Amino acid sequence: MLSPLLQFTEKGIYCKRANVYIDPWKPVDYAIITHAHADHSRWGNKFYLSHHLSKPIIQHRLGQDISIESMEYGETRTINGVKFSFHPAGHIIGSAQVRVEYKGEVWVASGDYKLEDDGFCAPFEPIKCNVFITECTFGLPVFKWKPQEEVFAAINAWWRQNKADGKATVLTGYSLGKAQRILQGVDPSIGKIYTHGAIEKTNEVIRNMGVKLNDTIYVTPEIQKKEYEGSLIIAPPAALGTSWQKKFPPFEVGIASGWMNMRGPRRRQSVDRGFVLSDHADFESLNMAINATGCEKVIVTHGYTNIFSKWLNENGIDSQVESTEFEGELAEVGQGKGEKESE
Amino acid sequence: MKDFVRLFNQLDQTTKTNKKVAVLKSYFDTATDMDKLWTIAILSHRRPKRSVRTALLREWAAAEANLPLWLFEESYHIVGDLAETIALVHPNLESKNDKSLTEWIQFIIDLKPLSDEDQKEKVRWAWNQLDERERFVFNKLLTGGWRVGLSQKLMTRALAQHAEVEENTLTHRLMGDWRAETSDYHDLVEATNVADQLSKPYPFYLAYALEGEPREIGSPEEWLAERKWDGIRGQIIIRDGELFVWSRGEELVTDKFPEFQDLTEALPNGTVLDGEIIPFKNGKPLSFSTMQTRISRKNVSKAILKSAPIVMIAYDILELNGEDLREKPQVERRKLLEQLLQNHPTEKLLISELVDFSNWNDLVKERLKSRENNVEGLMLKRKDSTYKIGRKKGDWWKWKVDPLTIDAVMIYAMRGHGRRANLYTDYTFAVWDDEKLVPFAKAYSGLTDKEINRVDAFVKKNTVDKFGPVRSVKAELVFEIAFEGIAKSSRHKSGVALRFPRIHRWREDKPAAEANTMDDLNKILAEFG
Numbered sequence: 001m002l003s004p005l006l007q008f009t010e011k012g013i014y015c016k017r018a019n020v021y022i023d024p025w026k027p028v029d030y031a032i033i034t035h036a037h038a039d040h041s042r043w044g045n046k047f048y049l050s051h052h053l054s055k056p057i058i059q060h061r062l063g064q065d066i067s068i069e070s071m072e073y074g075e076t077r078t079i080n081g082v083k084f085s086f087h088p089a090g091h092i093i094g095s096a097q098v099r100v101e102y103k104g105e106v107w108v109a110s111g112d113y114k115l116e117d118d119g120f121c122a123p124f125e126p127i128k129c130n131v132f133i134t135e136c137t138f139g140l141p142v143f144k145w146k147p148q149e150e151v152f153a154a155i156n157a158w159w160r161q162n163k164a165d166g167k168a169t170v171l172t173g174y175s176l177g178k179a180q181r182i183l184q185g186v187d188p189s190i191g192k193i194y195t196h197g198a199i200e201k202t203n204e205v206i207r208n209m210g211v212k213l214n215d216t217i218y219v220t221p222e223i224q225k226k227e228y229e230g231s232l233i234i235a236p237p238a239a240l241g242t243s244w245q246k247k248f249p250p251f252e253v254g255i256a257s258g259w260m261n262m263r264g265p266r267r268r269q270s271v272d273r274g275f276v277l278s279d280h281a282d283f284e285s286l287n288m289a290i291n292a293t294g295c296e297k298v299i300v301t302h303g304y305t306n307i308f309s310k311w312l313n314e315n316g317i318d319s320q321v322e323s324t325e326f327e328g329e330l331a332e333v334g335q336g337k338g339e340k341e342s343e
Numbered sequence: 344m345k346d347f348v349r350l351f352n353q354l355d356q357t358t359k360t361n362k363k364v365a366v367l368k369s370y371f372d373t374a375t376d377m378d379k380l381w382t383i384a385i386l387s388h389r390r391p392k393r394s395v396r397t398a399l400l401r402e403w404a405a406a407e408a409n410l411p412l413w414l415f416e417e418s419y420h421i422v423g424d425l426a427e428t429i430a431l432v433h434p435n436l437e438s439k440n441d442k443s444l445t446e447w448i449q450f451i452i453d454l455k456p457l458s459d460e461d462q463k464e465k466v467r468w469a470w471n472q473l474d475e476r477e478r479f480v481f482n483k484l485l486t487g488g489w490r491v492g493l494s495q496k497l498m499t500r501a502l503a504q505h506a507e508v509e510e511n512t513l514t515h516r517l518m519g520d521w522r523a524e525t526s527d528y529h530d531l532v533e534a535t536n537v538a539d540q541l542s543k544p545y546p547f548y549l550a551y552a553l554e555g556e557p558r559e560i561g562s563p564e565e566w567l568a569e570r571k572w573d574g575i576r577g578q579i580i581i582r583d584g585e586l587f588v589w590s591r592g593e594e595l596v597t598d599k600f601p602e603f604q605d606l607t608e609a610l611p612n613g614t615v616l617d618g619e620i621i622p623f624k625n626g627k628p629l630s631f632s633t634m635q636t637r638i639s640r641k642n643v644s645k646a647i648l649k650s651a652p653i654v655m656i657a658y659d660i661l662e663l664n665g666e667d668l669r670e671k672p673q674v675e676r677r678k679l680l681e682q683l684l685q686n687h688p689t690e691k692l693l694i695s696e697l698v699d700f701s702n703w704n705d706l707v708k709e710r711l712k713s714r715e716n717n718v719e720g721l722m723l724k725r726k727d728s729t730y731k732i733g734r735k736k737g738d739w740w741k742w743k744v745d746p747l748t749i750d751a752v753m754i755y756a757m758r759g760h761g762r763r764a765n766l767y768t769d770y771t772f773a774v775w776d777d778e779k780l781v782p783f784a785k786a787y788s789g790l791t792d793k794e795i796n797r798v799d800a801f802v803k804k805n806t807v808d809k810f811g812p813v814r815s816v817k818a819e820l821v822f823e824i825a826f827e828g829i830a831k832s833s834r835h836k837s838g839v840a841l842r843f844p845r846i847h848r849w850r851e852d853k854p855a856a857e858a859n860t861m862d863d864l865n866k867i868l869a870e871f872g
Contacts (some may be wrong), residue, residue, distance in 0.1 A: 140418045141410055142431035261431070263355070263763025264423050268792070270358050287457065306809075307417045314411065 034111025092177030234324030423764025426482030545704030574621030613665030
């Protein structure tokens with residue numbers, strides 16, 4: 001019997017015919033990378049292929065000496081007759097779904113994605129395919145995102161209130177993606193915006209690619225306490241509770257993450273505010289994305305896989321679960337390893 | 344209810360106690376008396392009785408959201424809170440209702456006598472009137488189990504500020520058997536006339552655990568020592584020829600202890616005693632498990648009265664001849680208590696004898712004998728201390744005997760609730776019986792948040808099988824389980840029941856094969872059971 005176009009091995013999602021892997025979690029010769037987050041773009045591969053906007057970030061994170069090439073959305077690279085192309089996933093800057101075609105059969109490995117246009121990264125495009133590989137980090141009906149304008153209105157109101165109270169505002173999100181989405185989503189006329197070093201370095205890479213970001217100030221020890229009053233400070237979750245925050249005047253802390261949709265995780269973080277803002281798809285979006293592909297089969301990777309797969313099967317969509325080492329958004333509530341690995 | 348929902352959101356959004364008290368005070372400043380009364384009732388665990396079965400709520404919620412019931416149930420397991428799950432899966436709507444908190448609670452109370460069909464109609468109507476947060480609060484009122492991260496103490500502080508009543512006075516006024524349905528805000532909180540407050544207990548003074556050495560708290564001559572009795576903390580009140588027995592959880596338990604009925608004859612009116620209610624036979628305390636069989640029964644049968652007779656070991660007197668004694672020093676109260684029990688002897692009341700000691704070392708030795716005496720350890724009380732309210736550091740210390748421990752293997756895990764929802768935090772532990780692992784205890788407390796995250800990750804990666812919300816995991820992690828007591832039990836597979844088992848520490852140094860065995864557990868049972 002012919003092996004399937006893509007298969008799940010202990011190293012990653014593997015295309016045997018082309019001898020390449022997509023987002024491998026163990027070192028391989030040829031890695032096609034959906035996006036630059038640490039759980040998808042790992043250290044140690046001999047060769048990387050990514051989208052143009054991911055390349056400098058991957059180099060920043062993994063070293064300038066790695067062997068890496070990049071291409072544009074829609075551009076095709078053919079390897080031993082198998083056609084690979086990138087298509088916008090709407091997850092973070094440079095994020096892509098990988099379309100794999102061989103003899104008319106099409107598979108799409110979607111990496112991580114969201115359907116809402118965040119106004120910063122290229123919005124998700126549904127791709128017709130036979131088999132769709134999807135995450136389901138938030139694959140439960142309790143996860144429902146509000147439009148981001150509403151979320152940012154709430155964040156702005158909170159920031160304004162803190163400023164009126166003479167306080168600083170600390171908001172966390174992972175350094176690549178969420179941090180820039182926050183930066184571009186808030187109202188910069190409210191006050192100054194500071195960033196943690198991990199985020200500022202990522203910002204620098206992004207600005208060097210010619211992508212415009214709102215102005216930020218790097219948090220350094222020389223800055224006087226008084227200067228932070230009324231400002232917004234964007235930080236990765238791992239910075240909370242460390243000596244890094246010592247120089248700040250009284251402040252309120254918030255977390256922006258899809259997990260903040262649930263009260264348990266929100267309270268567990270012991271922060272003042274939780275804002276439901278995710279770069280992953282909510283339950284309804286997952287279903288919409290799957291339907292839009294017109295696929296015959298869905299392979300569910302990370303998240304509430306068993307539950308979501310059962311739901312799909314009950315709805316007449318043939319689905320199976322494969323295990324991977326992707327983490328979804330766990331780093332934002334201190335449960336993942338990704339953020340630490342990359343910083 | 345909008346102001347109440349706003350209050351709830353504000354309380355939920357801060358971790359700072361000062362801020363919580365401030366937002367609650369400002370809520371009280373504008374709320375109606377009826378709403379205030381209900382808010383006090385809710386925050387002091389006096390909700391109206393549940394009027395709708397939760398199984399029905401789950402069905403209706405799944406149907407409203409167009410979900411199969413199993414998917415709703417799975418979501419509930421992960422969210423860990425039924426009210427929240429229902430609020431989240433329901434289609435999002437704008438709020439279009441202006442009912443007050445009191446009106447909504449009345450709405451809920453009125454559901455009780457209705458048929459399932461009529462209840463469904465009403466509850467669905469309510470869900471569709473409310474936005475997500477309001478729906479959550481409504482569901483909380485409907486299902487109970489309300490935890491807002493605000494202690495009764497903080498609630499009382501905010502109310503004291505609002506009503507301009509002294510906090511301790513208010514704590515006392517809010518105790519006892521009142522219900523919002525039948526009370527009046529003014530009478531409860533503001534009125535100084537307490538004629539109708541015959542049954543009202545005093546707030547208990549709670550001891551802090553002594554973690555270090557006793558010499559750290561001062562010199563021995565400043566202190567009294569007693570045994571820490573292993574029973575139910577209680578307050579016995581005799582006023583106007585009537586008896587009231589209160590447990591520490593502010594529960595009126597008079598009916599559970601008919602033996603005390605004669606005390607109305609034996610003791611003068613206006614007497615309030617604080618002590619430990621314990622099973623006691625032939626001059627000796629019985630084990631706590633005897634007590635458990637007794638309190639878990641709905642009716643106290645003759646057989647139980649015979650097999651588990653109780654007494655109160657009194658250690659404090661809070662009121663004598665109607666006079667509040669709490670401001671008097673410990674030794675003086677002690678003297679009054681001794682005199683009272685001498686002048687009014689009854690076999691239902693014993694005095695908690697003082698433990699004689701001249702230096703701390705005497706007590707170190709005495710404490711080691713605790714288990715054979717069927718007591719939990721020692722109590723240290725400062726001689727010149729007044730009787731305080733709640734858990735206050737400094738004057739009363741409990742110095743418990745070290746717990747029993749055993750090293751066990753984790754074999755099952757379940758998700759937690761509330762703050763720990765979505766994490767595997769509730770574990771079942773087993774010991775070896777030859778090649779087999781026999782489960783013997785469940786425990787969930789005792790790990791740090793960091794450790795919980797790591798165990799959670801282990802569970803997710805090492806699941807062998809799933810039964811509903813329970814996962815069986817690879818037998819690999821070893822934990823030291825601490826417990827206070829052990830008893831034979833036919834209801835447990837292992838044949839033993841542990842008292843208050845909890846995780847003492849994670850034995851990362853120990854492979855599963857080296858965990859303890861059923862034999863080891865049986866030895867502990869033979870020695871301490």
